Amino acid sequence: MPVGAPWMKLSEAVDYLRRVQPRVAVPVHDYQDVFAEMGYHVFQRCGPEGMTVTVLEAQGPTEV
Secondary structure, eight states, rough: OBBOOOOOHHHHHHHHHHHHOOOOOBBBTTTTTTHHHHHHHHHHHHSSSEEEEOOOOOSSSSOO
């Protein structure tokens, strides 16, 4: 799930989440900044019911 890009609006990403209905959304292009954190919360609140947002850590595997 792209979180930040010069061409992107969060509303478009939310529309995508609602259409695809993933169980887990994994943010990419987040640059570890405050805007990315805001995006995570928007995706969690506005995405499909029951979906979780899982942020991948830089080191090691992550179970989804």
